[in-house]
Amino acid sequence: MIKLRTTNLTKRFMGLVAVNNVSFSMEEGEILGIIGPNGAGKTTFINLISGIIMPSEGRIEYKGQDITWMPAHERARIGIARTYQLIHPLENLTLIENVMVGSIFARGHSLKEGRRRAENLCHELGLTDLERDTSRLTILEVKKMEIARALANEPEVLFLDEVMAGLNSDETKELIAMVQKIAREKNLAVGVVEHVMGVIRELTHRVIVLEAGELIAEGKYEEVSRNPRVIEAYLGGGAA
């Protein structure tokens, strides 16, 4: 079943076309890689889908409903969640409270029930000592908290914007396994942006490639990585 679909989605910043006419869809249970060189428009694409910015043109549908102009907090409530490339924890809330915010606002749970659910999520992700200040967390813990916060929305569609960046290879492995397990158990559609191709290869079922805002290729990682246009985009962009 198709969860999310964009049609001719376009975002212009003044003269710059950050996302250009992108049409794609995501299936239930699918882990989709979103790759492309720096500045290709990956984060902007996620910002459009999560409602953080509004498109210049095009249409976004979630489970058949037109959500193109829906405010971000409502999208969070109907089941769209995301993490941020530039992580901003809520520094005046503790670890568990950070996670609770999604439970109580996106899901409307009471404080008590919200805390209970947030605790469960933290345990699933292997987060402990939940009353800690966020300034006391390791990088891996911050990344897990970011994922837990997104999952607290109890989403059906989840976007992870470079959550593995800054982690060592063991930590990356741990997080890959975790994302796979969660996606399977909760039957999520997950969009993953990563620069490390190993992660994309291991984690995703399908990949879309953005270059200068345009969707230039789509398919399994093995196919896409052999696509001459993709190879050229990466060499041209300077990031292989």
Added chain:
Amino acid sequence: MNRTLVRILLILIAVAAVALPAFAGDYPLQVARNIMLYMALAISWDMLLRSGQISFGIAGLFGIGAYAAILGVVRAGMPTWLSIPFAAVFAALVAFLIGFVILRLRAMYFSIVTLALGEIFRIIVHNLHDFTGGPEGVVMQQGVMFGGNASKLYWLVLAGLLVAIAASYWFEKSRIHFALTAIRNNEISAKSSGVDIFRWLLLAFVVTSAIQGMLGGIFVMSYGFAAPDVVFSADFTLLPLAMALLGGVYSTRGPIFGAILLGLVAEWLKLKIPYGHLVVYGIMIIIVILFMPQGLKNLLKPAAKRAEGRSA
């Protein structure tokens, strides 16, 4: 100093507040009334600050409440007791309407607009001569509430303060705390977690404005008189702000401690240096802002927490 000590201090303050009219004369009661009034304003200012919005409009809403109350009594024949909730509701309504526009603003822009609005309210009252009495103000012919009985007026202000404390406690213990803190820390993250930012800001603005309006009503009912330069005085914005900053922001007890300390010091300075007290007062406030950005509250925290507080 630790949590137990803070608790003991608060209990002592509460006991003192309740016992005061039994043994204190009119002058100390008058001082205490003033301190409690400013304390309640400081708490209400802090409640909105928890969302990150810095209002300079306290005097504006206080003045609106004051005029709503006295005009309700003088022009509409409202009973004095009713004029106080009426002041709260009127200020809330005004806040609701202007909130739709000004709560789209942030940081300095919000602060400056709240300041300007307060000034606009004052000018309107100033110029609607026939209805408001203009610059000379309005006098309540029937005189002050409770016939000026000092202890009854004291209880009235204390009741207003308790309303503010209860509201602040509600803000601290309910989901409002999560909404406002998330908004203050990061609006984009807050949105992505389903927080309807505008709605919570509007709630906080309307509730705190209602409290400020109510206090304006209480003030005017205990003086039996309102004039634009009195009830829209900048003191009602600046003193509460200084008290909250001194005591420590984002809490109920911070403004309580700050108001007592600054209130007593101000009173003492007034007696010692009648003409220079505001200068000394101003210097104190500047020192607090420069060197104690977390206020006194920080001193009351255990040492380990203190370092975090400073970085927060």
